[in-house]
Amino acid sequence: MNGWNGKILEINLTALTYKTYPLDMEIAQQFLGGRGLGARLLWDLVGPEVNPLAPENVLIFTNGPLTATGYQTSNRFSVTTKSPLTGTVLDANSGGFWGMQFKKTGYDVMIVRGKAKSPVWIEIKSGEVTFHDAGDLWGMRVYALTEKLGQDNNRRNVLCIGPAGENLSRIAAIMNDRERALARGGPGAVMGSKNLKAIVVEGKERPDIADQDQFKFMLYETRKLLAASPLTSQALPEFGTVVLMNIMNNIGALPTRNHQQTQFEGAEEISGETLTEKYLVKNSACWACPIGCTRISKTEKVEGEGPEFETTWAFGAQCGIADLAAIIEVNSLCNDLGLDTISAGSTIACAMELSEKGYVDSELRFGRADLLACSVEDMAYRRDLGADMAEGSLRMATKYGHPELSMSAKGMEFPAYDPRGMQGQGLLYATSNRGGCHMRGNMVGLEVLGLPKLIDRFQVQGKSSFVILNQNSNAAIDSLVVCKFTNMGVADEYFARVLSAVTGIQYATGEMIKVGERVWNLERLYNIREGFTRKDDTLPARLLNEAPTEGPSKGWVVQLEPMLKEYYRSRGWDENGIPTPKKLADLKLADL
Amino acid sequence: MPNIKLFANLRNVAGAKEVSIMGTSVGAVVSELTKWNPALAGHLLENGQIRPHVIITINGHPTSDMEAPVTEQDQIAIFPPITGG
Numbered sequence: 001m002n003g004w005n006g007k008i009l010e011i012n013l014t015a016l017t018y019k020t021y022p023l024d025m026e027i028a029q030q031f032l033g034g035r036g037l038g039a040r041l042l043w044d045l046v047g048p049e050v051n052p053l054a055p056e057n058v059l060i061f062t063n064g065p066l067t068a069t070g071y072q073t074s075n076r077f078s079v080t081t082k083s084p085l086t087g088t089v090l091d092a093n094s095g096g097f098w099g100m101q102f103k104k105t106g107y108d109v110m111i112v113r114g115k116a117k118s119p120v121w122i123e124i125k126s127g128e129v130t131f132h133d134a135g136d137l138w139g140m141r142v143y144a145l146t147e148k149l150g151q152d153n154n155r156r157n158v159l160c161i162g163p164a165g166e167n168l169s170r171i172a173a174i175m176n177d178r179e180r181a182l183a184r185g186g187p188g189a190v191m192g193s194k195n196l197k198a199i200v201v202e203g204k205e206r207p208d209i210a211d212q213d214q215f216k217f218m219l220y221e222t223r224k225l226l227a228a229s230p231l232t233s234q235a236l237p238e239f240g241t242v243v244l245m246n247i248m249n250n251i252g253a254l255p256t257r258n259h260q261q262t263q264f265e266g267a268e269e270i271s272g273e274t275l276t277e278k279y280l281v282k283n284s285a286c287w288a289c290p291i292g293c294t295r296i297s298k299t300e301k302v303e304g305e306g307p308e309f310e311t312t313w314a315f316g317a318q319c320g321i322a323d324l325a326a327i328i329e330v331n332s333l334c335n336d337l338g339l340d341t342i343s344a345g346s347t348i349a350c351a352m353e354l355s356e357k358g359y360v361d362s363e364l365r366f367g368r369a370d371l372l373a374c375s376v377e378d379m380a381y382r383r384d385l386g387a388d389m390a391e392g393s394l395r396m397a398t399k400y401g402h403p404e405l406s407m408s409a410k411g412m413e414f415p416a417y418d419p420r421g422m423q424g425q426g427l428l429y430a431t432s433n434r435g436g437c438h439m440r441g442n443m444v445g446l447e448v449l450g451l452p453k454l455i456d457r458f459q460v461q462g463k464s465s466f467v468i469l470n471q472n473s474n475a476a477i478d479s480l481v482v483c484k485f486t487n488m489g490v491a492d493e494y495f496a497r498v499l500s501a502v503t504g505i506q507y508a509t510g511e512m513i514k515v516g517e518r519v520w521n522l523e524r525l526y527n528i529r530e531g532f533t534r535k536d537d538t539l540p541a542r543l544l545n546e547a548p549t550e551g552p553s554k555g556w557v558v559q560l561e562p563m564l565k566e567y568y569r570s571r572g573w574d575e576n577g578i579p580t581p582k583k584l585a586d587l588k589l590a591d592l
Numbered sequence: 593m594p595n596i597k598l599f600a601n602l603r604n605v606a607g608a609k610e611v612s613i614m615g616t617s618v619g620a621v622v623s624e625l626t627k628w629n630p631a632l633a634g635h636l637l638e639n640g641q642i643r644p645h646v647i648i649t650i651n652g653h654p655t656s657d658m659e660a661p662v663t664e665q666d667q668i669a670i671f672p673p674i675t676g677g
Binding site for chain 1: 599600601603643645649651652656669671672673676677
């Protein structure tokens, strides 16, 4: 077999047993791997009757047909589950080394079912699975645990949860390779609910490649393309993702103080330029990645990976904080505790507004950098107001009578782009299958950066077609699985040629986007089966009704309704946002 | 004179974060900027045109129109090709 290993590993934590069986290759060809394959398997395994934190929920770890082949950025992997934060289908995706190593154990998929009676950790070596007692590891933080279990980037890799996952925080991440995160939507809580502390992988198998000569040529060409692109050869290595801070602020689309404003007076102090000048130690990279966007930064207290743009914004502008050292330190703390930094920062910002308005009795105020670390600790250990924050901003704000102050869609906190200054981003957030997210598509390229071309960010009519293409493309890349930054230098259709060379199956021009569309529609069907309807494709009232009073986005709110109607029509869905039988037949989803 | 803000590696090349430059259109301002500091030319221009993916905003509004007029009160920002997220 080429590309895929052709094997699924299924672990039953209740019985502490495991079995292996063949991967259905018809499904694999249609959904590839990663996010797509995970969604297809989740459809069969977890129905609407299952509580996300019950033993009946599953964790599905997937790599893809390109993983571990050595193709540029072929290190990524996914976990798919029903989200305890949103109740939607969830996949979270991470880089580093673990995904490559998991593929080398000989499996494409690992399904984790049930719940162990007491804490365990799992070791997978050369295809064999060993269950270990984790009683003495329960309570450990991520950095110490990762070291204790023998993290060795190219040989043995550790994936684990921290205290946040153990305490079932709905915004808990699963961490891998120390500081990489399957972050969004609370997969760490699902792992904690199963009494599963860690999964360690060691493997030696390399995937077979159908056409070695062609594959080597594609490696050579991709290297040239990435080197020729100023984005992948200069922008990302030199300044990392945080370089977006100043431009988002400049155009008035940087959400500030829980989206009360769209420009932050302290943006320069927390920018990529300042990070590089004052705190950068060196660059780092995931396995097989020539881009190297990772920052290793250092303050007087910590040294480690990050922070990324979204994290810096969440604890920075969103909380009204211009102290970059404090942000670097709280980023490190979140990684050690196993928390999603976007949701953690944005939930603190929501608590700050609740507190400033007198709805919550707390010291929290915008700008209080001194309270970031203790807020995050409280969140991970469910102490005081932290117990509410651990539930995410929507549940917390609802408890205190003001759900409208949660800046989220479907319960997932937004990232760092204010859609009042980017209409397409508003449509993208509202229709995202896992909630407020920039990894299900991101309009910043088209609406701000001119990638591949600049379109009018305030335009409404015709915007849906760009959003749909963006969403489908991202779904395909998440299913290969490669890093989205590769796509800055390599076009979607090029990936079809790489996939053909690796698997020996001819993927025609246009097929990648078709795969992405199939995945998107399947995820939509899953959410509909869970009870989500058209009314859930929406945004907080603040974004729909409260226009910024100053700055370049002054006077704008998201014009969602006309964009949504156009979007449903362009997707081939009915007026209620349900895929039509014709569309499902076209995507080979009619039997679902 | 319009005020020009520079970002990312343009600051290192120019040795400044901000500069005031004469010009009544975006194209004229960029032209004057590269005369003021010729090292910027390689970062901003390609075959006499603005390099692909260089981002220019006037008062926070991205533009790809080099004929767009600018006045002394305008804030112009210039970013080299960047991405992230």
